[in-house]
Amino acid sequence: WACVGATEARAEGTPGAGTPHTPPSLPLPPSLPPSLQVMLVGDSGVGKTCLLVRFKDGAFLAGSFISTVGIDFRNKVLTVDGVKVKLQIWDTAGQERFRSVTHAYYRDAHALLLLYDVTNKASFDNIQAWLTEIHEYAQQDVVLMLLGNKVDSAQDRVVKREDGEKLAKEYGVPFMETSAKSGLNVELAFTAIAKELKHRSMKLPNEPKFKLHDYVKKEVRGSGCCRS
Ligand SMILES: Nc1nc2c(ncn2[C@@H]2O[C@H](COP(=O)(O)OP(=O)(O)OP(=O)(O)O)[C@@H](O)[C@H]2O)c(=O)[nH]1
Numbered sequence: 001w002a003c004v005g006a007t008e009a010r011a012e013g014t015p016g017a018g019t020p021h022t023p024p025s026l027p028l029p030p031s032l033p034p035s036l037q038v039m040l041v042g043d044s045g046v047g048k049t050c051l052l053v054r055f056k057d058g059a060f061l062a063g064s065f066i067s068t069v070g071i072d073f074r075n076k077v078l079t080v081d082g083v084k085v086k087l088q089i090w091d092t093a094g095q096e097r098f099r100s101v102t103h104a105y106y107r108d109a110h111a112l113l114l115l116y117d118v119t120n121k122a123s124f125d126n127i128q129a130w131l132t133e134i135h136e137y138a139q140q141d142v143v144l145m146l147l148g149n150k151v152d153s154a155q156d157r158v159v160k161r162e163d164g165e166k167l168a169k170e171y172g173v174p175f176m177e178t179s180a181k182s183g184l185n186v187e188l189a190f191t192a193i194a195k196e197l198k199h200r201s202m203k204l205p206n207e208p209k210f211k212l213h214d215y216v217k218k219e220v221r222g223s224g225c226c227r228s
Pocket residue numbers: 042043044045046047048049050051061062063064065066067068069092093094095149150151152153178179180181182
């Protein structure tokens with residue numbers, strides 16, 4: 001009753017004597033956007049689709065390689081520090097001919113996972129070009145992480161872990177090695193991104209800042225063998 005009366009009084013513009021007192025509106029608690037967009041980028045064949053399928057379904061797509069056409073997406077809800085975070089994950093085509101399609105999506109991405117394949121030197125050498133593209137098309141404050149995928153293929157490795165670490169340090173981005181095949185660090189990569197985005201959106205004034213680099217360093221696991 002009181003609320004209806006107060007609303008009507010304001011709507012009619014009749015303040016003054018007799019008008020119910022309207023309490024000052026309380027500040028809204030910080031909240032998350034309905035979904036957070038995470039984009040997977042990197043050369044064709046580095047394992048973007050497999051990484052997403054591993055994270056979403058806990059499975060590995062063995063067998064023939066079907067290149068992504070344009071862009072595809074999947075949703076996954078994670079619980080981060082007791083809060084539900086909905087990630088909308090965009091799996092982009094790595095092939096050059098789809099580049100103009102993916103450019104259009106960068107602007108709306110909250111986070112980017114940039115992948116190379118540790119068994120493919122060219123995919124590592126192209127990281128610099130990807131970073132230039134990201135710099136050109138993505139938001140300045142986009143959360144970025146570098147992933148060296150396929151670490152299960154130890155005998156075919158041509159990019160050392162130290163090289164990935166060095167490159168990531170040069171560009172100031174967190175880094176980890178992953179395997180869509182074994183699942184190594186896959187959940188961690190997405191959880192770390194979700195934590196960073198959640199803290200950015202919902203940080204309370206006296207809450208300590210979440211440090212993505214430190215979190216990744218603490219949580220990351222090595223490939224377990226055969227570091228070259
Ligand atoms: N051994 C191993 N193979 C992988 C891994 N991830 C992906 N692959 C294989 O690498 C090939 C390419 O994987 P995709 O996930 O389709 O690659 P993509 O980056 O999505 O490729 P585009 O869609 O063309 O951009 C497939 O044959 C996969 O089975 C991994 O972690 N380990």
